[in-house]
Amino acid sequence: MNFLISSIKDTALKAVAEKVLAGERITEEEGLILYESNHLSLLGTLAHHIRIQKHGKNVYFNRNFHIEPTNICIFTCAFCAFARRPGEDGAWEYSIEEIENIARKYQGKGVTEVHIVGGVHPKRDVHYYGDMIQRIKKILPGIHVKAFTAVELAVMIARSKMTLEEGLLKLKEYGLDSIPGGGAEIFAEDVRSQICDTKASTDQWLTIHETAHKLGIPSNCTMLYGHIEKYHHRIDHMNRLRTLQDKTHGFNTFIPLKFRDDNNDLSYVGEVNMLEDLKNYAVARIFMDNIPHLKAYWPMIGKQTAQLSLSYGVDDIDGTIDDTTKIYSMAGAEEQNPALSTKELVYLIKKAGFVPIERDTLYNVIHDYSKEDVQDSVDIPILE
Numbered sequence: 001m002n003f004l005i006s007s008i009k010d011t012a013l014k015a016v017a018e019k020v021l022a023g024e025r026i027t028e029e030e031g032l033i034l035y036e037s038n039h040l041s042l043l044g045t046l047a048h049h050i051r052i053q054k055h056g057k058n059v060y061f062n063r064n065f066h067i068e069p070t071n072i073c074i075f076t077c078a079f080c081a082f083a084r085r086p087g088e089d090g091a092w093e094y095s096i097e098e099i100e101n102i103a104r105k106y107q108g109k110g111v112t113e114v115h116i117v118g119g120v121h122p123k124r125d126v127h128y129y130g131d132m133i134q135r136i137k138k139i140l141p142g143i144h145v146k147a148f149t150a151v152e153l154a155v156m157i158a159r160s161k162m163t164l165e166e167g168l169l170k171l172k173e174y175g176l177d178s179i180p181g182g183g184a185e186i187f188a189e190d191v192r193s194q195i196c197d198t199k200a201s202t203d204q205w206l207t208i209h210e211t212a213h214k215l216g217i218p219s220n221c222t223m224l225y226g227h228i229e230k231y232h233h234r235i236d237h238m239n240r241l242r243t244l245q246d247k248t249h250g251f252n253t254f255i256p257l258k259f260r261d262d263n264n265d266l267s268y269v270g271e272v273n274m275l276e277d278l279k280n281y282a283v284a285r286i287f288m289d290n291i292p293h294l295k296a297y298w299p300m301i302g303k304q305t306a307q308l309s310l311s312y313g314v315d316d317i318d319g320t321i322d323d324t325t326k327i328y329s330m331a332g333a334e335e336q337n338p339a340l341s342t343k344e345l346v347y348l349i350k351k352a353g354f355v356p357i358e359r360d361t362l363y364n365v366i367h368d369y370s371k372e373d374v375q376d377s378v379d380i381p382i383l384e
């Protein structure tokens with residue numbers, strides 16, 4: 001490490017690296033210096049140093065599946081390939097019975113989490129989704145329901161004529177356990193107005209998560225990167241999340257989401273490359289000093305980049321998924337039918353040199369695979 005630091009010629013970059021090694025919080029300006037540096041090995045080493053202090057070589061995953069109740073959406077976000085207007089070709093909505101049938105498939109399978117998100121439907125309210133949660137929990141008692149982005153919550157709670165507190169408490173009573181991180185995109189107004197003008201504003205997104213945290217509902221947070229935003233927008237975004245986390249300590253995980261460019265109105269922008277993904281994970285790990293976990297969402301980023309990201313600050317790669325999400329495949333992600341068995345997840349984590357730990361949603365350890373043999377190879381394209 002000392003050798004690496006002393007070889008840095010750029011004095012500003014060297015000062016930031018020394019600050020990070022001393023365990024001090026970096027400022028927005030210093031975060032920008034990291035983003036603007038092309039010293040990927042330094043960024044990776046610093047981020048890895050932090051992840052080792054926080055989590056050793058543990059890499060967390062869970063057994064989960066998704067339910068996307070509908071892709072019918074009242075909003076038209078420029079980056080989205082998933083949403084359809086009511087009646088448009090390709091629009092779908094599951095009935096409650098169809099959702100119950102999806103849940104039944106997971107009885108006795110050891111699954112610990114269902115992640116429910118979808119389009120913002122023009123008619124559904126808190127009671128409709130609350131009933132859905134109750135029916136799922138009747139079929140899968142004990143399952144953790146991580147459901148509804150702040151964007152969906154803002155609309156369903158307003159439609160039910162409730163205050164945010166009332167709506168969130170009611171959903172908690174129905175069985176909502178935590179809130180996923182979606183809908184954050186980029187908080188800076190000059191970007192947000194171009195990519196998702198009409199949905200929940202930055203203030204609404206942050207207020208919903210703050211209110212949830214105060215009511216004892218934990219959540220995750222995301223950032224959609226690699227489109228029209230600049231580095232200073234990413235730093236501003238992470239700074240707003242870091243500031244809220246200082247107040248509430250309610251975020252478990254930060255999930256940078258790489259913009260995928262198929263079938264959407266931002267397709268002309270293209271996609272950033274893998275070096276940029278690794279840099280982004282590293283800067284996120286260094287900057288977000290108060291959010292415990294950093295997730296590489298493998299269905300979106302791909303298995304091999306997810307493996308590499310583990311050396312750039314990432315300690316979580318989400319879960320088994322079981323081919324139950326379409327948001328990324330419709331936007332052109334490598335994983336067109338994302339599904340991994342626990343054995344495959346364990347194998348890919350071990351082959352990257354880390355310790356696989358099955359967790360529940362709140363990071364309680366369910367199974368430590370460090371002692372288990374993974375000699376039988378599994379047939380998936382990963383880095384061996």
Ligand code: V47
Nearest residue numbers: 079080180181182183220224257258259260297331
């Ligand atoms: O908010 C939509 C993103 C998000 C595209 O909390 C796109 O554990 C890239 O939030 N290219 C929803 N991204 C998904 C989400 C999430 C995913 C995994 C885990 C968790 C968690 C949360 O998907 C949206 C948006 O930022 N998205 N379209 C696209 N073309």
